[in-house]
Amino acid sequence: MRLIADVMGADASPETLAPAFVQGAREAGIELTLCGDADKIRACLTEDDLSFVTVCHAESVITMEDSAMSAVKKKKDSSMATALRLLKEGEGDVVISAGNTGALVTGASVIVGRLEGMKTAAIGTILPLSTPTLLMDSGASINLLPENLVQFAHLGSAYMKAIFGMEEARVGLVNNGAEETKGTELYRTAHEMLKNEEGIRFVGNIEGRDVPFGRCDVLLCDGFVGNIVLKLSEGFGFYFSGILKQGLLSSLRSKFAAMLLKPQLKDLRKKLDYTEYGGAPILGIAAPVIKAHGASSPKAIVSAVKMAARVAESDFFRRARAND
Secondary structure, eight states: OEEEEEOSSSSSOHHHHHHHHHHHHHHHTOEEEEEEOHHHHHHTSOHHHHHHEEEEEOSBOOOTTSOTTTTTTTTTTBHHHHHHHHHHTTSOSEEEEOSOHHHHHHHIIIIIIBOTTOSSOEEOEEEOSSSOEEEEOSSSOSSOOHHHHHHHHHHHHHHHHHHHOOSSOEEEEEOSSSSTTOSOHHHHHHHHHHHTOTTOEEEEEEOGGGGGGTSOSEEEOOHHHHHHHHHHHHHHHHHHHHHHHHHHTSSHHHHHHHHHTHHHHHHHHHHHOGGGTOEEEEETBSSOEEEEOTTOOHHHHHHHHHHHHHHHHSSHHHHHHHTO
16 A cells, blocks of 8 residues: 655655655555655655655645635646646556645545535545544535535444544534524434434534533535634643643642542543544545645644554545546
8 A cells, every 4th residue: 555645745844754755654554655855855764765756746835825726727836736646647556635625525526526426525424523523525625505404424433433433423404503493404304314314324403511421423514614612622622731731740749649640631532632633535536645744743644644554445435436
């Protein structure tokens, strides 16, 4: 298996990303192609690293300020477009980029192509909760139709079965109330359609306060709402970890208690840490494309590589293409 990584255009520098991709690929036991400024990539890797990777030079970089159409119009020679083109041409099995989300989703949709019948793609992010919960869409598409959410329900259910072994994933709809009449026209119509959709285990509306408690396995919403849910959950994770650490270090007695609780606290921190998954697949694309966090740390990149390998090795995309 070969991973193709775009190492340019993220908040983190290529000097941070490239070695992390190498580490992740070595730990995952997969081959690696790095796309970007070849001189910068080679300068931050050891000779041993360079013997392990293929470097594919790209002339330009899509920045966070560029438009969503950059990868398919103005910057076809960018590291992101190059990585997606290599995937399309069969030069690798999965792409990871921590760059511009809009450009990656648009580029993946046009260059790699969507699954037949898919009107739009969705970013599927696993929330760091007590049990895996897939949030989709978490930032790809703001203007959705009810039928898009129904398609996401089927994709999300298939993904949770392929990756986590869930035979019948529970599907919920983010809303401002549990009643069927709540929400905008999009959510009311989607509720009615999901309720009558065959092959979906729909459990109804999920209020924001219920999200952390495992009431569903696939959580549906448009990209605007989803991105807020995602960033809020990340923020609360950092906040809770911070106040817990502050409280445990406030006195000698609490420091002693922290020592006794060290294994449990380590497990809690792991559950709250979004870097444990590191990346999110763009579901609806015909081949695996993974969006990593723009501010990904080396740890997050290593986790994203391992998750990407797991997604590519699963039968999710083979089954999805077979059902086109």
